[in-house]
Amino acid sequence: MTEFEDDAPTDSASDCMYERHAVGLRAYLIKSLRDPELAEDVLQQTFRKYEEERRKRSLAGGIQSAEEQSRQSSSNNGLSVGWLYRVAQNEVAQRKRSETRWNNHRQRLGLFVSQMQRASHDELVAAEQAQLVRAALKQLPAALRDVVELRVLEDLKFAEIAEHLDIPLGTVLSRMNRALAALKRALRGIDLDS
Structure with a gap:
């Protein structure tokens, strides 16, 4: 049966x-x-x-x-x-x-898992890139590093940075320019847009 x-x-x-x-x-x-x-x-x-x-x-x-x-x-x-x-x-x-x-x-x-994996990957890449930028920033001379930190981290305007550091505005702008060039050289070959 x-x-x-x-x-x-x-x-x-x-x-x-x-x-x-x-x-x-x-x-x-x-x-x-x-x-x-x-x-x-x-x-x-x-x-x-x-x-x-x-x-x-x-x-x-x-x-x-x-x-x-x-x-x-x-x-x-x-x-x-x-x-x-x-x-x-x-x-x-x-x-x-x-x-x-x-x-x-x-x-x-499946979509959720793939998004989570992508998000995890993106977060890891972003964290790694941030670490590389911090390391490159630490290699800058103190005068250049101060200008970058005040502009990027403190979000101060260049005139405010000049007033805060008690230096001329032109000096702040040239230090920022030199700092960006040094960071660009230090981070060459690293894709920071990912």
Whole structure:
């Protein structure tokens, strides 16, 4: 006995419905899902729901004998072939929605991971570049380094730097020019735009 035979309907009305419509329903599901194993799972789930609904309706409307139920084979307590296909179609739609959600989740997760890796890489590169610039800045003479630090780190204007250091504005500008040239030489070959 296969695992699917265990799930097959157990009474004569269900057996009759299964025998009459399982082949067509399976073909519909294979065409819709393009996966025979998944189609078989959905087929079994559809007949499981059929059996549950049939039992629920039987209890609600009084229990009928198997003979009376088989006489109502076209409707089976109001459960028609259309009902079976509608349940199967709903199951297919649910599986496809789940698959789409999972694929979207996987894509978003992949995008997030790649952004994090890129961000980590960018942060490491930026930190390394900052370290190289700090090292080059330390190599400058104190007079040049002071002008650069006040301009870049303190964000002072050149006139404010001249006032702060008590030196002429022209001297501040020439020191800044010489400091930038020295930094450019020290950092030659290093791509600071990355």
